[in-house]
Amino acid sequence: MAEDKTKVVVSALVLEFSGHDEVTLDLSTPDSLKKLSENPVQIKEGVLYSMKFVFRVHDKVVTALRYLEETKRQGILIDRSDSFMGSYAPNIEGQPDFEVTFEDQEAPTGARACGRYDVTSKFVDEEGNNHHKFQWAYEITNDW
Structure with missing residues (x-):
């Protein structure tokens, strides 16, 4: 498959946790993207974490790149950033x-917070170009 040289190519999402090993999600191939929703990342309730994206830019300058995220729980939109x-x-x-x-960010806490969250992530620029879109999931648990 030929790579489109006009896009932002996102290769990884790294979740960095306070007091725990980081988790790297491979975003580089169609097969790895397919597995993201099937295998939710486990996150302990109340833990502090940050998200890091690793990417390349091909061919031309990308202006005003933004990361858009929608999070759903049991099919209901609970957050948009x-x-x-x-x-x-x-x-x-x-x-x-x-x-x-x-x-x-701090992971949600409490019995009602535990469970699966489905996320749609998208990278867009000021011209409205959609450079990369993928779906992934995480699960808030009582412990690692």
Whole structure:
């Protein structure tokens, strides 16, 4: 499959936890994307965590890149976020991938918070180009 050189290519989502090993989700292939919803990431209730995205930019400058996220629980929308990531020039040979880490968040707590959450993530620019979209899931649990 030929790679589209005009896109932002997101290769990984890294969940960094306070006091626990990080979890890296591979976003680089169709097969790895398919498995994300099937295998929810386990997150302990109340833990602090941050999300880091690793990506490359091909061919042209991407301006005003944003990360959009919708989170649903049992099919009901419970959260929607829109985070500005910045503008990026194309990666050149020998340049490492870009990494953007978002602010810490606290996982929900309490008996009602435990369970599965389904997330739709999307990367768009100021021109409305949808560069990368994927679905993944996490499960809030009492313990790791």
